[in-house]
Amino acid sequence: MDIYLQLALSGLFIGGIYALISVGLTLVFGVLRVVNFAHGEYLTIAMFMTYFLFHTAGLDPFLASVIVVPLMFLLGLVTERLLIRPTLDAPHVVQVFVTFALSVFLQNVLLALFTSDFRSVRTAYATAAFQIGPLYVSWLRLAAFLAAIALAVGIALFLKYSYMGSAIRATAQDRRSARLVGINVDRVYAITFALGCALVGAAGVLLSPLFPVNPYTGADMILVAFVIVVLGGMGSIGGAVLAGLMIGVVESFSSYFLGGEMKQFVYFICFMLILAIRPVGFFGRKGAEVMDVT
């Protein structure tokens, strides 16, 4: 029995970070109607930044976030301006391939710069843990989980209560009407995309002390993020959080009982089942999956 609880707990913790990765992806889709296939590479970039800040400046990963997250926001602004905005009205195939090519491009730039060696951030407190009854709880994982959930809640509050948040939600609902009531839709797109990058950047910072990084790390993670986003309902932040936690637990159990190699199978089966049974996910708007870019 204890082992089940322990598995559930570790799955829940990693699921928090999955949720944070997926929140960025689902936010960008909900507003821009663009799936950013390079989302995973932004995670990798953030992890590399954290690694180098840790090893050259001796900066603790949690402190490094103060530098990494704003830089990722900037990177998002630049990407939106150069690649996303010029293709927003282009045929769907162009949008898919621009972000896909960007993903290949970034992956190989990282490969040329840093080779495919794994690099890890080893903090002094990485193995610190405490015990509740039969459960061992890692301080680091608990802190990363709490930070991820806090950020997801923070972004939800931002969307609900700030002026910019309302503008983003209005644009997500109907971009034409949003423009009619005086919302600067281009600015909303830029900020939304940059926010997505900043969120995945924060996820990268939190992942750094837990997982080693190489140029393919993000590509491995992105498949999970897709499953989560579809399960939660495209564009739904609450859905992404719930689905992220669920998939974390599912993964934790499946890799214990079936082995790590079967992980991808389990994702795929989940993915196909969701698509077949309920393509709108938990909280997705009905018709989101068949929605046109208009």
Add this chain to the structure above:
Amino acid sequence: MSPPAPTIAGTLWRPALGFAALALLPLVFREPFTLGMVTLSFIGAASSLAWNLSGGYAGQLSLGHAAFFGIGAYASTLLFLKAGISPLIGMWVGAAISAVSAAALGAITMRLKGSFFVMSTLAFGAVVHITAVNLRDVTGGSSGLAIPLQPSLGNLVFADKLAYAYVALGLVAAYYVLTRALAASKIGYALVAFRENDDAARALGIRTLPVRIGIFALSAAMISLCGTLHAQYFLYIDPDSVMSLNLSLNLALMAIVGGLGTAHGPIIGAMLVTAVSFAMQAYLGNQISGLTQIAYSGIVIAVLLAAPAGLGPALGRLVQRRLAWQR
């Protein structure tokens, strides 16, 4: 005066001329390196034509077609190695497996549009790739399978590499004709109508779901045959070379560069893309890992931003403008 009505001869002389030119290529480029380039561009053209039926005409953008390519390569190779069955038969077994799995996948995912469909095919491709890597007992895992060099027509192995070029060209011609025939048929019009505006198409009473699933399966079977040919040409296959995501991307890319949803686009695109990638390999080499891919993806982004409808139409416009200017 109205322009003369197009006659059969009038519409066919251009493709006939094009294919005559293509048939000369293997004879002109007889050096092993350049002949390899020509052969691979033919295999690429045939594969991309297959992809284009579903991805271009029906607008079902698949990034999992490498899985069907790989199924073709593995089915014929395994049947030959384990049971001694000729690839001439094995290729049809592969095509049948591909068609059935495509139909099953399509039945679940064809309701989805846009990025959702892309993601589902992506996941399918990834799973087939992982299966091939992990089923070491059957597929040899990452170390791959080698086909013994026993040249004979029955083995579909040729001593002279020139033969492969012409077999591949035959496949290109067959797929081109099939594409033209389908595009001119009621099915072709239904697919395009659905791609352009599905609500309007539905309102007109066009029911495309079974047709789209059928075309998806046909496209999978067609690309599966290309996979067999690829295996016979290299006499070696491994999961990374015949079912990687990069392969799926390349097929789509060829069609996009040449002009999506046209019969000649994939052929032009395959020529351009293969030539560029060979040139980059020759000049950039492997000095720094990933350099070729960096240049490649950089070019793709530039092309997409500059000519979203593909280079084929863009070049055509350029030529027309020049002609108009000269007059």
